[in-house]
């Protein structure tokens with residue numbers, strides 16, 4: 001990963017898989033963005049809030065992500081640098 005690159009980690013461990021993480025990973029893979037690596041990860045330590053996604057190096061977490069929501073993350077966050085507030089993980093991103 002170079003300085004300009006992002007990495008989208010989509011948890012593929014047991015609990016997130018049960019909540020649909022495979023489809024979320026497939027949705028990211030179907031919308032490749034230059035300079036953004038997408039990969040399945042091991043448990044991100046937030047089981048039960050899945051599918052969990054962590055965007056690095058931004059340290060932005062998304063929880064309960066649905067495949068239908070992936071396109072807005074791709075368009076707003078990965079292409080325009082604006083995290084999508086609605087799906088942020090409340091534990092690490094306090095909503096005001």
Ligand code: FES
Nearest residue numbers: 011016044046047
């Ligand atoms: S199984 Fe996904 S965070 Fe633990």
